[in-house]
Amino acid sequence: MTSLARIAARFAGCALTLAATPAFADTLVDNVNGITLDGKGEVVRFSGLVIGSDGKVVRLIRGGTQPPMPDGKKPKKKDKNAPVETFDYRLDGKGRTLLPGLIDAHGHVMGLGWQALTLDLSDTKTLAEAQAKIAAYARANPNRKWIIGRGWNQESWKLGRFPTAAELDAAVADRPVWLERVDGHAGWANSRAMAEAGVTAQTKSPAGGQVQMEGGKPSGVFIDMAAALIDKAVPQPLAKERDLALAKAQEALLALGITAIADMGTSLDDWQSFRRAGDAGWLQTRIFSYSANVEPMLSIAAGEPTPWLYGDRLRMAGVKLYADGALGSRGAWLKQPYADKPGERGLQFLEDAKLRNLMSRSAMDGFQIAVHAIGDAANAQVLDAIDELSQTYTGDRRWRIEHAQIVDPADIPRFARLGVIASMQPVHQTSDRLMAEARLGPNRLNGAYAWHSMQLAGVRLAFGSDVPVESADPFAGMAAAFTRMDAKGDPFGGWQPQERVSREDALAGFTTGAAYASFAESRVGRLAPGYWADFILVDTDPLLATPAEVRATKVSETWIGGKRAWAAKPAN
Numbered sequence: 418m419t420s421l422a423r424i425a426a427r428f429a430g431c432a433l434t435l436a437a438t439p440a441f442a443d444t445l446v447d448n449v450n451g452i453t454l455d456g457k458g459e460v461v462r463f464s465g466l467v468i469g470s471d472g473k474v475v476r477l478i479r480g481g482t483q484p485p486m487p488d489g490k491k492p493k494k495k496d497k498n499a500p501v502e503t504f505d506y507r508l509d510g511k512g513r514t515l516l517p518g519l520i521d522a523h524g525h526v527m528g529l530g531w532q533a534l535t536l537d538l539s540d541t542k543t544l545a546e547a548q549a550k551i552a553a554y555a556r557a558n559p560n561r562k563w564i565i566g567r568g569w570n571q572e573s574w575k576l577g578r579f580p581t582a583a584e585l586d587a588a589v590a591d592r593p594v595w596l597e598r599v600d601g602h603a604g605w606a607n608s609r610a611m612a613e614a615g616v617t618a619q620t621k622s623p624a625g626g627q628v629q630m631e632g633g634k635p636s637g638v639f640i641d642m643a644a645a646l647i648d649k650a651v652p653q654p655l656a657k658e659r660d661l662a663l664a665k666a667q668e669a670l671l672a673l674g675i676t677a678i679a680d681m682g683t684s685l686d687d688w689q690s691f692r693r694a695g696d697a698g699w700l701q702t703r704i705f706s707y708s709a710n711v712e713p714m715l716s717i718a719a720g721e722p723t724p725w726l727y728g729d730r731l732r733m734a735g736v737k738l739y740a741d742g743a744l745g746s747r748g749a750w751l752k753q754p755y756a757d758k759p760g761e762r763g764l765q766f767l768e769d770a771k772l773r774n775l776m777s778r779s780a781m782d783g784f785q786i787a788v789h790a791i792g793d794a795a796n797a798q799v800l801d802a803i804d805e806l807s808q809t810y811t812g813d814r815r816w817r818i819e820h821a822q823i824v825d826p827a828d829i830p831r832f833a834r835l836g837v838i839a840s841m842q843p844v845h846q847t848s849d850r851l852m853a854e855a856r857l858g859p860n861r862l863n864g865a866y867a868w869h870s871m872q873l874a875g876v877r878l879a880f881g882s883d884v885p886v887e888s889a890d891p892f893a894g895m896a897a898a899f900t901r902m903d904a905k906g907d908p909f910g911g912w913q914p915q916e917r918v919s920r921e922d923a924l925a926g927f928t929t930g931a932a933y934a935s936f937a938e939s940r941v942g943r944l945a946p947g948y949w950a951d952f953i954l955v956d957t958d959p960l961l962a963t964p965a966e967v968r969a970t971k972v973s974e975t976w977i978g979g980k981r982a983w984a985a986k987p988a989n
Contacts, residue, residue: 518676536566582637
């Protein structure tokens with residue numbers, strides 16, 4: 418059996434096949450510490466959950482409510498007048514906490530899968546450690562024509578500069594090597610890869626990108642749009658390899674309690690993998706797909722958003738665009754020069770007219786627009802575009818800005834006035850704070866990762882991870898959101914602590930807020946009658962536990978559409 422077949426079989430084996438009993442509840446989940454949010458954002462606690470034969474919630478069971486009775490049993494005498502319900506399956510929650518299935522409002526599904534299948538440098542602490550890992554990987558994979566991977570970070574290596582092709586040659590010189598930076602906004606190539614791609618000293622930086630130079634020739638690092646100069650030479654994976662990557666990604670998400678994810682930048686090949694999984698019956702995680710620029714949308718969606726497919730597991734209803742790069746590679750477009758590199762303001766990916774044209778082309782067919790903007794200049798540009806386009810494209814558009822990391826405080830009220838959703842990733846703040854201080858200086862941090870300021874202004878928040886840039890773990894994201902501290906508890910009291918949100922709001926960001934951000938709020942994000950029975954069983958109450966306990970939360974079961982999609986292996 419192939420790896421893909423084994424994983425698909427595991428998904429199928431985890432799903433419970435329930436006998437259908439029309440007009441009766443099929444499944445009872447009881448003896449739980451149930452937590453959900455209602456339509457007003459208020460916390461609702463319950464002790465049990467009734468699921469219908471259609472995989473949707475019938476009702477919540479509060480304390481003291483007569484639960485459904487197993488078929489053939491009578492209610493207690495004192496409740497003799499109560500209606501008798503039947504069910505085909507009962508799950509004893511054994512006192513575990515039951516939460517709505519968590520939603521990642523911004524991630525890269527296939528990127529997570531490729532991370533599991535290729536070289537991952539995200540755990541390396543020095544350049545030398547990375548070189549050793551690259552060399553070992555090459556030795557272990559002698560038949561790979563190219564060595565592909567990601568995750569390097571010159572900041573965590575404390576290198577103070579970008580690495581070079583010569584340093585990569587020292588690890589592997591006989592085969593092309595191409596490695597994405599941790600944020601996906603730069604790539605590192607060895608000399609052989611540059612030769613294969615035809616990159617020379619005469620190669621010019623494209624619009625929205627930068628070829629790093631050293632001694633009059635490319636140094637080996639290609640920022641943002643310049644990465645395409647190498648990408649074009651990289652062999653494309655086979656369909657079966659793509660499907661295996663999807664299977665790996667799905668397994669990882671389900672293990673973390675993520676039942677839905679907004680895939681920010683779906684290619685045509687990605688979509689075909691999603692469809693193959695859906696057709697074969699092993700697509701479990703719900704994917705809210707946002708086309709990678711306009712082109713895939715034009716090929717896939719035929720002039721309007723796709724319908725919900727596979728029991729609301731897949732839909733393309735949005736388009737993802739880019740206004741700038743990332744802070745770590747100094748590609749984020751700032752209003753003022755970088756504090757640690759005077760004279761540079763980052764990269765503007767699109768001229769104003771081009772950005773508006775792309776947004777308009779998508780909006781005219783009813784697609785939701787999500788624009789990557791990290792720097793304050795990029796955020797201002799997108800807000801200006803939305804302000805203009807809103808005059809033409811009226812109604813419930815739910816414009817999105819992805820990341821919104823560095824925002825001019827004067828621009829924050831514009832998010833609310835224009836109805837722009839701030840799609841933010843709390844763990845970015847804990848990873849980036851020292852770099853942000855260096856890049857911006859101490860006097861330009863007021864609008865940095867400003868979750869609470871956004872809230873106070875009336876902006877809707879949606880939380881995600883940006884996986885594989887960061888871990889997809891939503892509990893780490895929640896803890897970061899209400900503490901502004903990392904896993905070590907640093908800095909004490911939180912970084913820019915005035916920007917913390919409440920525990921309830923942190924949970925909302927990964928449930929109701931994320932669902933709303935993708936027009937899915939009537940289907941998922943909370944547990945209520947008529948909603949899909951997407952839920953997880955965990956060992957921690959995130960509204961009461963310590964931050965360390967929240968971060969350490971273990972998922973024991975993940976249910977989607979009233980069926981178990983994943984279960985932790987029993988402890989030995």
